[in-house]
Amino acid sequence: MKRYLLLLVIVCCVSHTLCGQTEDTKSKKKRKKNQERIAMAILKHRFSFKAGLFNERLVDETFSGILFQGVLPKYTLGYKHKKLRIELQSSTPNLDKTNIDFDNTFFPSTLLDAHLKIGLSKTFELDFTYGAKLNLGGQLHSQLMVLNYDNFDSGSWLTAQRLDVTARLEKHLRTRKEQWVHLDVSYPLFALASRPAYAGIDNFLVENSDDILKILYSRNDFYSGIGLVNPELTLTYFYKPVNYHDYTTFAEKLMLHLSLHYEYLYINSVKPLSRNSFGIELGLTYLWFK
Amino acid sequence: MKKSIILTFTASLLLMMACLKNKELVEDTPTSIFEYVWNDFDQHYGGFEQRNVDWDAVYTQFAPRVNDNISDIELWNVLTEMMDLLDDQHVAITDTKTGKGFASGKLNDELLAEREFDLELIKTSYLAEDYQTLDSDGEDFVYGTIEGENIGYIHFPNFEEDVWQLEFDNVIAELSTTDGLIVDDRNNGGGIPLSARFASGRFAQTKELAFNVQSKNGPGPNDFDEKSPYYMEPQGAQQYTKPIVALCNHSTVSAGEEFLLYLKTQEHIQIVGDSTSNALATPTFKRMLPNAWHYQLPTQLYTVADGSSPEGIGIVPDVYLRNDTLNVQAGLDEVLEFGVELLK
Structure with missing residues (x-):
């Protein structure tokens, strides 16, 4: 985690250096020309991939009364077309391999964390945002979280099918190179979620011990308001290393990005779960023009 | 503008870091651990009444x-x-360091009973x-016939899933x-309830209610969910x-005891031996x-059909008989011999 914080600082410094250069008349003309070229092309699809490390801290009262923490690698695939946005994020899906060693305890455990988000949003241009655009919308959000200690000697889970409201503030930075900053916020309106029963293991689990999907996706309860608190905040910096020219080379269709992600999750089930997640991600986006 | 972006990054980072706090329910002090464990049992343990344990008095x-x-x-x-007062082998604690x-309940009569049986x-x-011999989680599932008699013999060492299940219909x-047939369930260390049901169904003549199971669904002593009935019925x-x-x-522990609850429902099955461990x-x-301890x-x-519970008692045999440890060491299994005589 320390290495990534250091990397963040370096990237911030680099961006500061880039941003700090004085734009002369020549570069202004060049930029204007680029903008004209961009206007001629229509962005059809965006494909993205992100990889990051997330510092996870959680207390799941079904799993344990003690705090678990560890660093979890996550991978995200994204697709965007007009107002539609699809995002699939997961830590490793194989529970047999330890993907998170909680380092403050004697109980090395695994955490599988996966999300599928399908969102729609509408763009507004607002005067008070200094040229930034505001996107408002919603997303269907399917979440799967499974905690496992020692081949389920202890375990817990959260599966949720949610409707979230989303907002994005995006700002195009006017410099020699194309740069953007996005601030994404989301919050759940309601969810149908499945959590372990009061006693952790009950008859339903014993009877369905060979049908993990039935355990994870049956017996849903409705959560909303203070029963489900899950603000997510993502700050992303996009940088385009090669300016648009004629939209033919691979390099000019690529964007690099760096994201900071913070999420707090509290679900007030019969045994509450609270989780803090802070992550840093690096990624690539491929732009597909018509 | 540019500086403000960097400031936003930095401020966001600090804000996020500052928010990373979760509250633990138990601290690493003897008092906190004791209170946590006592409360956990108080709110979740299912058999205080059946075992005549006043948990408040224990506190x-x-x-x-x-x-x-x-x-x-x-x-x-x-x-x-504190845990030993419950006399329940499913209550256990381990120091992982x-x-x-x-x-619970293992130290005295359980260890003695283990020596009253010798598979060799x-x-x-x-x-x-x-x-x-077939494998059952590293132990021997043994079947055959009694020497000189047309009486079969099966020993279930546990009810874990393994080779014995695949071959059981052939057995x-x-x-x-x-x-x-002698069905030897002595020193059965338990396992998966589904396996006990799988095996018992091969000895079923009629469908009968074997027992009901309820799980705790709240902190009160009588907070249990609905009864789930389990039936002995022909399988295989x-x-x-x-x-x-x-x-x-x-x-005879856990799923080994559940197996006996199924067998008890059948007219053609008699149970001989000592009362079981009572860890159902x-x-x-x-x-x-x-x-670094876990428990x-x-x-x-x-509960069984008449509403009574085997918790705290174990499964009571139809004929009470125990082996003497010294006789076992001398090569005599009186319980087995008695069973064979009953079948002759």
Whole structure:
């Protein structure tokens, strides 16, 4: 985690250096020309991939009364077309391999964390945002979280099918190179979620011990308001290393990005779960023009 | 503008870091651990009434011995003595640093009962030479016939899923020509309830209610969910419905006891031996403590058709008979011999 914080600082410094250069008349003309070229092309699809490390801290009262923490690698695939946005994020899906060693305890455990988000949003241009655009919308959000200690000697889970409201503030930075900053916020309106029963293991689990999907996706309860608190905040910096020219080379269709992600999750089930997640991600986006 | 972006990044980073706090329910102090464990049992354990244990009185008895200055050993002694009052092998605690473990009710009669049974003695002195062995989680599932008699013999060491299950219908078919069957459930260490049901169904003649299970669904002593009924009913390609004598002892535990609850419903099955361990309810997930100990407790309640519960008593045999440890060492299994006589 320390290495990534250091990397963040370096990237911030680099961006500061880039941003700090004085734009002369020549570069202004060049930029204007680029903008004209961009206007001629229509962005059809965006494909993205992100990889990051997330510092996870959680207390799941079904799993344990003690705090678990560890660093979890996550991978995200994204697709965007007009107002539609699809995002699939997961830590490793194989529970047999330890993907998170909680380092403050004697109980090395695994955490599988996966999300599928399908969102729609509408763009507004607002005067008070200094040229930034505001996107408002919603997303269907399917979440799967499974905690496992020692081949389920202890375990817990959260599966949720949610409707979230989303907002994005995006700002195009006017410099020699194309740069953007996005601030994404989301919050759940309601969810149908499945959590372990009061006693952790009950008859339903014993009877369905060979049908993990039935355990994870049956017996849903409705959560909303203070029963489900899950603000997510993502700050992303996009940088385009090669300016648009004629939209033919691979390099000019690529964007690099760096994201900071913070999420707090509290679900007030019969045994509450609270989780803090802070992550840093690096990624690539491929732009597909018509 | 540019500076403000960097400031936003930095401020966001600091804000996020500052927010990373979660509240632990138990701290690494003897007092906190004792309170956490006592409360956990108070709110989740399913069989206090059936075991005649007043858990509030237990608190009064043990809490004065706990303060933040006591040693690990003293805390271990308090917790294990407290748990031992429940006489329930599904109540257990382990120190993961040293591997030291404790199971309630195991120290005295359970260990003694284990010595009242010797599978090697049965193989060498009682079974015909062509007996077969299958694997069951590293232990021997043994079947064959009693030497000189047309009586079959099966020993279930546990009810874990393994090779024996794949072959079990063939075992029943092989033994179908015998006149009677010894089903030896002694020293059965338990396993998966589904496996116990799988095996018992091969001995079923009629469908009967075997028992009901309820799980705790709230902190109150009577907060249980609806009864889930479990039935003994014929399963498998064929069933063995000739006379059966099932043998049990005080080391017949958990799924081994559940197996007997199924067998007890059938007219053609007699149970001979000692009362069982009385650890029926499935233990819940292990609870982890900040001092690297973990423990488990059962959160269910078993009742039979008349509303009574085998918790605290175990499965009571139709004929009470125990082996003498010294006789076993001398090569005699009186319980098995009695079972064979019943089948003759």
